[in-house]
Amino acid sequence: MVNFKIADESLASKGDEALYVAENKMPVTTGIIRKRFEEEKPLKGVKIAGCLHITKETANLALTLQAGGADVYLCGSNPLSTQDDVAAALVKKGINVFAWHGNTDEEFYWCIRECLKESPNILIDDGADMIITAHKEFPELIENGTIIGCQEETTTGVKRFQAMEKQGKLKVALFPVNDARCKNQFDNELGTGQGIIAAIYGMHVLFAGKVCVICGYGHCSSGMALRARGLGANVIVTEIDPIKALQAKFAGYQVMPIAEALPSADIILTATGCKHVITPTKEMFDKLKEGVILGNLGHFDIENLTQILC
Numbered sequence: 048m049v050n051f052k053i054a055d056e057s058l059a060s061k062g063d064e065a066l067y068v069a070e071n072k073m074p075v076t077t078g079i080i081r082k083r084f085e086e087e088k089p090l091k092g093v094k095i096a097g098c099l100h101i102t103k104e105t106a107n108l109a110l111t112l113q114a115g116g117a118d119v120y121l122c123g124s125n126p127l128s129t130q131d132d133v134a135a136a137l138v139k140k141g142i143n144v145f146a147w148h149g150n151t152d153e154e155f156y157w158c159i160r161e162c163l164k165e166s167p168n169i170l171i172d173d174g175a176d177m178i179i180t181a182h183k184e185f186p187e188l189i190e191n192g193t194i195i196g197c198q199e200e201t202t203t204g205v206k207r208f209q210a211m212e213k214q215g216k217l218k219v220a221l222f223p224v225n226d227a228r229c230k231n232q233f234d235n236e237l238g239t240g241q242g243i244i245a246a247i248y249g250m251h252v253l254f255a256g257k258v259c260v261i262c263g264y265g266h267c268s269s270g271m272a273l274r275a276r277g278l279g280a281n282v283i284v285t286e287i288d289p290i291k292a293l294q295a296k297f298a299g300y301q302v303m304p305i306a307e308a309l310p311s312a313d314i315i316l317t318a319t320g321c322k323h324v325i326t327p328t329k330e331m332f333d334k335l336k337e338g339v340i341l342g343n344l345g346h347f348d349i350e351n352l353t354q355i356l357c
């Protein structure tokens with residue numbers, strides 16, 4: 048029996064189309080590994096719970112795990128990234144999904160708990176919320192060895208676990224897949240950089256000639272800077288790490304403190320993983336141009352003032 052709570056089951060055929068598009072662009076996950084899994088069933092009897100962006104790509108990962116014999120339980124790692132059609136298609140294919148677009152904080156944790164109630168053996172996280180909830184509310188799964196291993200997909204999640212480890216509070220074996228070079232050098236730098244630009248493009252905003260302030264020059268933010276410059280924007284980088292700031296300078300960007308960058312900004316994008324990069328203070332808010340576009344790619348919505356003001 049498939050367990051689920053999603054927005055609308057009738058969206059499944061639209062979700063199938065999305066899955067098909069992604070399937071053809073993920074030949075390793077949906078071709079080589081899935082074929083091997085179908086033959087060898089290495090995950091037979093294993094329950095896997097994922098707190099992930101419920102997108103067409105994650106959906107294909109879930110189907111590959113299922114092909115390997117696993118029972119898969121999914122919830123969304125960000126209420127705004129869940130694609131309801133994809134969730135519906137997954138349920139039809141036998142994946143247990145607890146996710147819908149725009150769920151509240153309370154519903155977000157309800158979905159995580161529904162997955163953990165199934166006593167999963169492996170957790171795949173994006174942001175650390177599922178694994179931390181397991182530590183706090185389902186400690187028996189860790190103490191009695193039900194959970195045999197966990198995996199974390201994003202920088203902010205890895206940092207949260209590093210902090211837990213320092214305090215001796217991390218009780219599970221954790222694979223920080225975010226730190227794999229293929230992840231942070233390609234997905235973070237190139238994929239997410241393109242993703243945020245595509246989102247703003249969807250608002251029919253011309254980048255050419257605009258002043259685009261990029262906060263941070265790490266993996267994701269350097270990718271955003273590259274893409275914005277490629278579209279003809281005048282890119283200004285702000286960084287708190289002097290070596291990263293120097294890297295940005297040598298890559299040809301203007302680099303300056305945020306207070307100096309804000310007055311000319313048409314678009315401001317944050318991807319630092321830090322709190323309150325842009326704050327609703329008089330010094331910052333009054334400097335902004337009317338109509339400036341503010342975007343955040345960091346994992347949590349704590350980086351800039353729109354979220355703080357909401």
Ligand SMILES: NC(=O)c1ccc[n+]([C@@H]2O[C@H](COP(=O)([O-])OP(=O)(O)OC[C@H]3O[C@@H](n4cnc5c(N)ncnc54)[C@H](O)[C@@H]3O)[C@@H](O)[C@H]2O)c1
Pocket residue numbers: 201202203204231235239262263264265266267268285286287288291318319320321323324344345346347
């Ligand atoms: N949306 C996505 O698809 C996606 C994908 C990957 C990572 N992320 C998230 O993006 C964020 C950044 O990840 P990353 O891998 O690029 O991290 P990173 O550590 O490589 O880069 C962050 C950079 O921001 C700088 N920084 C910190 N505070 C700053 C401040 N106040 N002002 C200016 N610069 C500052 C740091 O010095 C660092 O160079 C994390 O929250 C991560 O979880 C999101």
